[in-house]
Amino acid sequence: MQRILVSGISGSGKTTLATKLAALLGLPRCELDALHHGPGWTKRHEFESDVARFAAGDRWVTEDQYHALVGSVLWPRADTLVWLDLPRPTVMRRVILRSLARAITRRELWNGNRESFRDWPSPGHPIRLAWARHATRRHMIEERIPEFGHLTVVRLRTAAEVDDWLRSFEPVT
Numbered sequence: 001m002q003r004i005l006v007s008g009i010s011g012s013g014k015t016t017l018a019t020k021l022a023a024l025l026g027l028p029r030c031e032l033d034a035l036h037h038g039p040g041w042t043k044r045h046e047f048e049s050d051v052a053r054f055a056a057g058d059r060w061v062t063e064d065q066y067h068a069l070v071g072s073v074l075w076p077r078a079d080t081l082v083w084l085d086l087p088r089p090t091v092m093r094r095v096i097l098r099s100l101a102r103a104i105t106r107r108e109l110w111n112g113n114r115e116s117f118r119d120w121p122s123p124g125h126p127i128r129l130a131w132a133r134h135a136t137r138r139h140m141i142e143e144r145i146p147e148f149g150h151l152t153v154v155r156l157r158t159a160a161e162v163d164d165w166l167r168s169f170e171p172v173t
Contacts, residue, residue, distance in 0.1 A: 001025065001080045001152070003055075007064035008084030009137040010126040011095025014063040017084065017162065021061045024169045030054045030062045032070070037110040044111075048073075067140075075148050083141055083155045088134045090159060095130045 004021055006014045015031060022029035035051060038044040051070045054060060055077045064074065064081070075081075101107075102115035109115065119125055145153055156162045 002027075002059045003057075003078045004061040004080045004082060005064045005074055005078040006061065006082045006084065007141055008086065009091055009130050009134050011091045011098065011130045012084035012086050013094065013159075013162065014065070014084060017082065017166075018061045018063055020166060021082070024166070025061070027059050027061045028054075028057060030060060032063050032065045034110045036066060036069075037113055039111050039113070041113055075144070075151075078148075078151060080152045080154065081145070081148075083153060084162065085138060085141075085155055085157050086159065087157075088131075091130050091134060092127075095126050099125070099127055 004018070004025075004027065006018045006021070008014050015033070018029055018031075021027065030051075032051065035054075036043060036047050044050075047066075048069055051066075052073050054062070055070075055073050062074065064071075099115060099120065102109065103117045103120075106114050106116075120127060122128070145151065154165065156165055
């Protein structure tokens with residue numbers, strides 16, 4: 001596992017798992033949200049070129065997001081797809097708690113952006129996306145995997161499976 005793509009719906013734990021894998025395996029990590037979101041939640045003009053530059057590296061881990069923009073760059077370069085195919089109740093609990101914490105603390109996320117309660121009704125809010133696209137995202141990933149026969153696919157369906165899988169690694173020293 002040298003180039004790992006962590007896939008799943010918003011709230012499934014992609015960023016958390018990518019961060020843990022980077023630490024455990026000594027891999028460079030790139031957070032796609034940080035590259036994508038400019039001030040005012042606008043897309044950064046350099047997003048695609050930044051992702052292409054990162055994906056050209058020999059070793060990395062990142063989240064599987066922004067398919068329309070960079071899916072054709074990341075999937076062919078990855079050697080491993082870790083699919084967080086968690087149940088909707090687990091995902092919804094996580095994404096709601098995450099959004100709640102972000103709205104309460106007003107912690108800066110990327111380039112001055114902060115999550116607010118007033119954002120929650122927006123159709124593009126992660127809570128709404130996780131609910132509306134849970135099944136669609138699963139179907140899209142299932143359909144896409146056969147196109148990339150070179151990938152080693154690790155499909156994790158519960159939080160316990162994720163924890164067990166992580167415990168199987170020896171940390172890089």
